[in-house]
Amino acid sequence: MSAHPYEYYIDIVTKRYFDGVDNYNLEQVLDCFHEDAVLTEVTSMTVHEGRDQGIRAMFEGLFDAHSRIWHGNFVHTADTGNEAICSQFSVEVTPKGADEELRYENCNRFYLKDGKFTRVYVYMSGENLLK
Template sequence: MSNPYPYYVDIVTKRYFDGVDNKRMDQVLDCFHDDAVLHEMTSDTRHDGIDAIRTMFEGLFSTNGRIWHGNFVHTVDPEENAVCSQFTVEIEPNELGEELVYQNCNRFYLKGDKFQNVFVYMSGDNLLK
Protein backbone atom coordinates (compact mmCIF):
# COMPACT_ATOMS: atom_id res chain seq x y z
CA MET A 1 0.00 0.00 0.00
CA SER A 2 1.44 3.37 -0.95
CA ASN A 3 1.70 6.11 1.64
CA PRO A 4 -1.02 8.73 1.07
CA TYR A 5 0.83 11.25 3.31
CA PRO A 6 4.35 11.60 1.88
CA TYR A 7 4.47 15.25 2.93
CA TYR A 8 4.41 14.30 6.64
CA VAL A 9 8.11 13.46 6.59
CA ASP A 10 8.81 16.82 4.90
CA ILE A 11 6.88 18.62 7.64
CA VAL A 12 9.03 16.89 10.26
CA THR A 13 12.41 17.32 8.55
CA LYS A 14 12.21 20.27 6.16
CA ARG A 15 9.99 22.48 8.29
CA TYR A 16 10.31 21.48 11.94
CA PHE A 17 13.86 20.16 12.39
CA ASP A 18 15.26 22.63 9.85
CA GLY A 19 13.66 25.41 11.90
CA VAL A 20 15.05 24.04 15.17
CA ASP A 21 18.57 23.55 13.78
CA ASN A 22 18.61 27.08 12.37
CA LYS A 23 16.85 28.62 15.39
CA ARG A 24 14.00 30.01 13.29
CA MET A 25 11.29 30.41 15.90
CA ASP A 26 8.49 31.40 13.51
CA GLN A 27 9.22 28.40 11.27
CA VAL A 28 9.20 26.03 14.27
CA LEU A 29 6.00 27.42 15.78
CA ASP A 30 4.26 27.33 12.39
CA CYS A 31 4.45 23.53 12.67
CA PHE A 32 2.15 23.50 15.75
CA HIS A 33 -1.54 24.16 16.27
CA ASP A 34 -2.27 26.80 18.93
CA ASP A 35 -3.53 24.14 21.36
CA ALA A 36 -0.79 21.59 20.59
CA VAL A 37 0.99 19.65 23.32
CA LEU A 38 4.68 18.76 23.35
CA HIS A 39 5.39 16.11 26.00
CA GLU A 40 8.98 15.14 26.79
CA MET A 41 8.21 11.63 28.03
CA THR A 42 11.56 10.67 29.56
CA SER A 43 11.28 13.31 32.30
CA ASP A 44 7.48 13.72 32.02
CA THR A 45 7.67 17.41 31.09
CA ARG A 46 4.62 18.85 29.27
CA HIS A 47 4.29 22.04 27.29
CA ASP A 48 0.59 22.76 26.70
CA GLY A 49 -0.25 25.27 24.00
CA ILE A 50 1.75 27.39 21.61
CA ASP A 51 2.86 29.92 24.27
CA ALA A 52 4.38 27.19 26.46
CA ILE A 53 6.02 25.61 23.42
CA ARG A 54 7.46 29.01 22.42
CA THR A 55 8.90 29.50 25.92
CA MET A 56 10.47 26.04 25.81
CA PHE A 57 12.15 26.78 22.45
CA GLU A 58 13.31 30.21 23.63
CA GLY A 59 15.14 28.41 26.45
CA LEU A 60 16.59 25.77 24.13
CA PHE A 61 17.82 28.35 21.62
CA SER A 62 19.30 30.73 24.20
CA THR A 63 21.22 28.09 26.19
CA ASN A 64 22.71 26.23 23.25
CA GLY A 65 24.97 27.10 20.34
CA ARG A 66 24.96 24.61 17.48
CA ILE A 67 21.96 22.27 17.22
CA TRP A 68 21.84 19.50 14.60
CA HIS A 69 19.35 16.70 13.95
CA GLY A 70 20.12 13.97 11.41
CA ASN A 71 20.48 10.27 10.62
CA PHE A 72 16.70 10.08 10.43
CA VAL A 73 14.64 6.92 10.24
CA HIS A 74 10.95 7.75 9.75
CA THR A 75 7.88 5.55 9.92
CA VAL A 76 4.61 7.09 8.74
CA ASP A 77 1.34 5.79 10.18
CA PRO A 78 -1.31 7.17 7.80
CA GLU A 79 -4.20 5.72 9.80
CA GLU A 80 -3.14 7.76 12.85
CA ASN A 81 -1.86 10.78 10.87
CA ALA A 82 1.44 10.23 12.65
CA VAL A 83 5.18 10.05 12.04
CA CYS A 84 7.64 8.25 14.29
CA SER A 85 11.14 9.67 13.80
CA GLN A 86 14.35 8.19 15.21
CA PHE A 87 17.39 10.43 14.90
CA THR A 88 20.70 11.68 16.25
CA VAL A 89 20.96 15.06 17.97
CA GLU A 90 24.24 16.93 18.31
CA ILE A 91 24.06 19.99 20.53
CA GLU A 92 26.65 22.35 22.00
CA PRO A 93 25.50 23.91 25.29
CA ASN A 94 26.78 27.47 25.73
CA GLU A 95 28.03 26.92 29.26
CA LEU A 96 29.76 23.55 28.81
CA GLY A 97 31.36 24.12 25.46
CA GLU A 98 31.44 20.40 24.69
CA GLU A 99 29.10 18.64 22.35
CA LEU A 100 26.33 16.37 23.61
CA VAL A 101 25.12 13.54 21.39
CA TYR A 102 21.68 12.02 21.88
CA GLN A 103 19.78 9.22 20.16
CA ASN A 104 16.15 10.31 20.30
CA CYS A 105 12.75 9.28 19.05
CA ASN A 106 9.75 11.57 18.51
CA ARG A 107 6.19 10.61 17.71
CA PHE A 108 4.37 13.42 15.87
CA TYR A 109 0.56 13.38 15.58
CA LEU A 110 -0.73 15.75 12.93
CA LYS A 111 -4.05 17.42 12.30
CA GLY A 112 -3.86 18.65 8.73
CA ASP A 113 -0.33 19.86 8.14
CA LYS A 114 0.49 20.85 11.74
CA PHE A 115 1.38 19.00 14.92
CA GLN A 116 -1.35 18.44 17.47
CA ASN A 117 0.68 16.22 19.83
CA VAL A 118 4.40 15.53 19.95
CA PHE A 119 5.92 12.90 22.24
CA VAL A 120 9.70 13.17 22.75
CA TYR A 121 11.92 10.37 24.07
CA MET A 122 15.48 11.51 24.91
CA SER A 123 18.54 9.39 25.57
CA GLY A 124 20.07 12.02 27.89
CA ASP A 125 19.04 14.83 30.20
CA ASN A 126 15.93 16.78 29.23
CA LEU A 127 16.92 19.84 27.19
CA LEU A 128 13.28 20.85 26.60
CA LYS A 129 12.47 22.54 29.90
Protein backbone atom coordinates in the same frame (compact mmCIF):
# COMPACT_ATOMS: atom_id res chain seq x y z
CA MET B 1 -7.68 8.22 4.78
CA SER B 2 -5.20 11.06 5.30
CA ALA B 3 -5.44 14.19 3.20
CA HIS B 4 -1.62 14.21 2.94
CA PRO B 5 0.72 11.79 1.18
CA TYR B 6 3.43 9.85 2.99
CA GLU B 7 6.12 12.35 1.93
CA TYR B 8 4.26 15.22 3.60
CA TYR B 9 4.88 13.70 7.03
CA ILE B 10 8.60 13.36 6.43
CA ASP B 11 8.80 16.88 5.01
CA ILE B 12 7.03 18.58 7.94
CA VAL B 13 9.30 16.77 10.40
CA THR B 14 12.62 17.26 8.59
CA LYS B 15 12.30 20.22 6.20
CA ARG B 16 10.09 22.40 8.37
CA TYR B 17 10.25 21.42 12.05
CA PHE B 18 13.84 20.20 12.54
CA ASP B 19 15.21 22.59 9.91
CA GLY B 20 13.63 25.41 11.92
CA VAL B 21 15.08 24.09 15.19
CA ASP B 22 18.58 23.66 13.74
CA ASN B 23 18.49 27.17 12.25
CA TYR B 24 16.94 28.86 15.31
CA ASN B 25 13.91 29.90 13.28
CA LEU B 26 11.26 30.01 16.00
CA GLU B 27 8.38 31.11 13.75
CA GLN B 28 9.08 28.28 11.28
CA VAL B 29 9.04 25.79 14.17
CA LEU B 30 5.85 27.17 15.71
CA ASP B 31 4.10 27.18 12.33
CA CYS B 32 4.22 23.35 12.45
CA PHE B 33 1.91 23.32 15.52
CA HIS B 34 -1.79 23.92 16.10
CA GLU B 35 -2.56 26.67 18.59
CA ASP B 36 -3.68 24.16 21.27
CA ALA B 37 -0.86 21.65 20.66
CA VAL B 38 0.87 19.83 23.51
CA LEU B 39 4.52 18.73 23.51
CA THR B 40 5.55 16.19 26.14
CA GLU B 41 9.15 15.23 26.92
CA VAL B 42 8.26 11.73 28.08
CA THR B 43 11.55 10.76 29.71
CA SER B 44 11.08 13.38 32.45
CA MET B 45 7.31 13.86 31.93
CA THR B 46 7.71 17.57 31.20
CA VAL B 47 4.60 18.94 29.46
CA HIS B 48 4.46 22.14 27.37
CA GLU B 49 0.93 23.27 26.52
CA GLY B 50 -0.10 25.70 23.80
CA ARG B 51 1.90 26.78 20.75
CA ASP B 52 2.10 30.45 21.77
CA GLN B 53 2.69 29.83 25.46
CA GLY B 54 4.43 26.67 26.66
CA ILE B 55 5.89 25.44 23.37
CA ARG B 56 7.21 28.90 22.43
CA ALA B 57 8.82 29.35 25.86
CA MET B 58 10.38 25.87 25.66
CA PHE B 59 12.03 26.62 22.29
CA GLU B 60 13.16 30.07 23.42
CA GLY B 61 14.91 28.38 26.35
CA LEU B 62 16.46 25.72 24.10
CA PHE B 63 17.77 28.34 21.65
CA ASP B 64 19.08 30.61 24.43
CA ALA B 65 20.99 27.73 26.07
CA HIS B 66 22.77 26.29 23.00
CA SER B 67 25.18 27.70 20.44
CA ARG B 68 24.68 24.77 18.05
CA ILE B 69 21.81 22.33 17.45
CA TRP B 70 21.80 19.61 14.79
CA HIS B 71 19.37 16.75 14.02
CA GLY B 72 20.06 14.06 11.43
CA ASN B 73 20.35 10.34 10.60
CA PHE B 74 16.56 10.13 10.46
CA VAL B 75 14.55 6.92 10.31
CA HIS B 76 10.80 7.53 9.85
CA THR B 77 7.69 5.41 10.10
CA ALA B 78 4.60 7.28 8.93
CA ASP B 79 1.03 6.17 9.56
CA THR B 80 -0.88 8.34 7.09
CA GLY B 81 -4.23 6.79 7.97
CA ASN B 82 -3.91 8.00 11.56
CA GLU B 83 -2.00 11.19 10.67
CA ALA B 84 1.06 10.23 12.70
CA ILE B 85 4.79 9.78 12.21
CA CYS B 86 7.48 8.30 14.42
CA SER B 87 10.99 9.64 13.81
CA GLN B 88 14.23 8.28 15.25
CA PHE B 89 17.29 10.52 14.88
CA SER B 90 20.64 11.68 16.19
CA VAL B 91 21.03 15.02 17.97
CA GLU B 92 24.18 17.05 18.55
CA VAL B 93 24.00 20.16 20.74
CA THR B 94 26.64 22.49 22.13
CA PRO B 95 25.61 24.33 25.30
CA LYS B 96 26.63 27.98 25.35
CA GLY B 97 29.92 28.41 27.20
CA ALA B 98 30.87 24.75 26.76
CA ASP B 99 33.58 23.30 24.57
CA GLU B 100 32.04 19.86 24.35
CA GLU B 101 28.98 18.88 22.39
CA LEU B 102 26.33 16.54 23.74
CA ARG B 103 25.07 13.66 21.63
CA TYR B 104 21.68 12.00 21.87
CA GLU B 105 19.75 9.30 20.06
CA ASN B 106 16.12 10.36 20.32
CA CYS B 107 12.70 9.37 19.08
CA ASN B 108 9.67 11.62 18.56
CA ARG B 109 6.09 10.60 17.92
CA PHE B 110 4.13 13.31 16.08
CA TYR B 111 0.32 13.34 15.79
CA LEU B 112 -1.15 15.71 13.20
CA LYS B 113 -4.54 17.13 12.32
CA ASP B 114 -5.07 19.07 9.10
CA GLY B 115 -1.33 19.00 8.41
CA LYS B 116 -0.05 20.42 11.71
CA PHE B 117 1.13 18.89 14.99
CA THR B 118 -1.48 18.45 17.72
CA ARG B 119 0.59 16.28 20.06
CA VAL B 120 4.32 15.56 20.09
CA TYR B 121 5.99 13.02 22.38
CA VAL B 122 9.77 13.32 22.75
CA TYR B 123 11.88 10.43 24.07
CA MET B 124 15.44 11.52 24.94
CA SER B 125 18.46 9.33 25.54
CA GLY B 126 19.96 11.85 27.99
CA GLU B 127 19.12 14.84 30.14
CA ASN B 128 15.97 16.74 29.21
CA LEU B 129 16.95 19.79 27.12
CA LEU B 130 13.31 20.86 26.67
CA LYS B 131 12.62 22.59 29.97
